[in-house]
């Protein structure tokens with residue numbers, strides 16, 4: 182879901198851990214360590230869900246600080262759903278938080294599946310209360326390709342068949358998976374998403390199949406795996422193309438036997454989930470047995486759904502622009518603005534290598550940075566006319582903002598606010614922040630290098646992290662830091 186989630190916790194490690202966990206699934210996940218910053222944050226837009234620590238001042242454990250913040254949140258025009266968090270599993274405090282309007286209560290350290298489920302449920306409740314606008318999971322598009330896709334989803338959803346969703350990064354594969362789940366007989370259950378490419382081999386079994394207390398050093402309590410946590414619902418196995426072969430073998434065994442054995446358990450447990458999987462691998466790679474096991478592929482791809490890239494359905498661009506501009510105008514409490522004809526033309530002709538995700542980011546950027554009475558191409562990180570390219574740019578940093586680069590990874594060119602005219606800003610918009618060694622800061626160089634690498638791999642986090650020589654978690658942190 183494209184939800185806006187705030188984690189309000191003075192412990193930066195706790196907040197970052199929750200952010201990394203939730204970011205894979207939700208549009209915008211921000212952290213705030215000092216409650217004093219809350220009014221300013223709320224003035225820029227009210228989150229859909231707030232994960233709220235109840236104690237901030239060291240030594241205070243009565244929850245009074247968190248409860249007072251809940252009162253602030255409750256007075257918003259569209260109050261967020263609140264999930265109270267505390268390190269102290271204190272029942273009276275939990276009851277008090279629930280009485281003051283928290284929808285749920287979670288104790289730290291949390292169980293990841295439980296936290297994910299709590300946020301999903303909070304969003305579902307909020308959506309039921311406020312209408313579909315809250316989480317906005319709708320698969321938009323009226324092009325022929327999208328109409329066919331929706332028809333296919335409608336016919337496949339009510340069956341129990343495993344579905345494999347194929348498509349480039351950012352085309353909406355997860356949204357398709359959610360649409361299938363929502364229209365299935367399992368809709369009242371949860372859909373849990375697991376990034377299979379990001380699961381370390383050492384914790385693969387524990388994460389997916391669960392463990393018993395004491396089965397290894399860190400197993401301090403029994404823990405359900407994702408297969409058990411999604412019981413009665415759907416399990417969305419994302420990025421399956423990035424799974425190591427050893428992990429593929431373990432997954433295959435679970436699917437063949439339709440049971441899993443938690444680590445340290447003596448008996449297997451039957452599984453009751455529908456598997457929806459997704460990958461951005463092209464089909465030639467997927468059918469290469471050195472990359473993906475054929476027997477696992479045939480378990481997963483009973484039905485294959487291909488989500489076309491946005492460049493093959495450019496007629497959907499205006500609808501998507503209008504949807505996301507409205508959404509961000511409301512979130513950031515900015516006035517509604519029109520798009521200039523030149524900008525619309527550039528946006529509708531762009532080939533969108535980062536697909537809908539890049540378009541969405543471009544809209545957010547335009548709403549935040551746009552200065553004029555109308556949105557111009559540069560507000561979206563686009564040059565109005567391809568001819569406006571700055572000559573002579575080369576190298577990784579240049580690639581980030583070269584004409585035709587995805588506007589999902591723009592660098593805000595100094596002066597692009599200017600008079601707002603398309604021609605005036607077009608040249609600036611093509612200048613990468615790292616183009617000149619004299620005014621480039623280290624931060625700008627890092628940002629440009631990350632953006633260029635992401636663009637090179639079409640937004641694939643695993644490949645970009647590998648090329649940059651950092652972990653996926655570190656890359657996610659840097660994406661957050663640079664607002665990419």
Ligand SMILES: Nc1ncnc2c1ncn2[C@@H]1O[C@H](COP(=O)(O)OP(=O)(O)OP(=O)(O)O)[C@@H](O)[C@H]1O
Nearest residue numbers: 183319320321349350351352353354355356537538
């Ligand atoms: N048809 C659509 N209508 C509205 N929003 C969309 C559509 N397709 C994608 N989006 C939005 O674009 C973003 C990316 O979508 P999603 O995460 O489903 O893509 P994905 O193909 O699973 O990406 P990845 O392979 O990188 O994980 C999300 O914010 C999603 O809400």
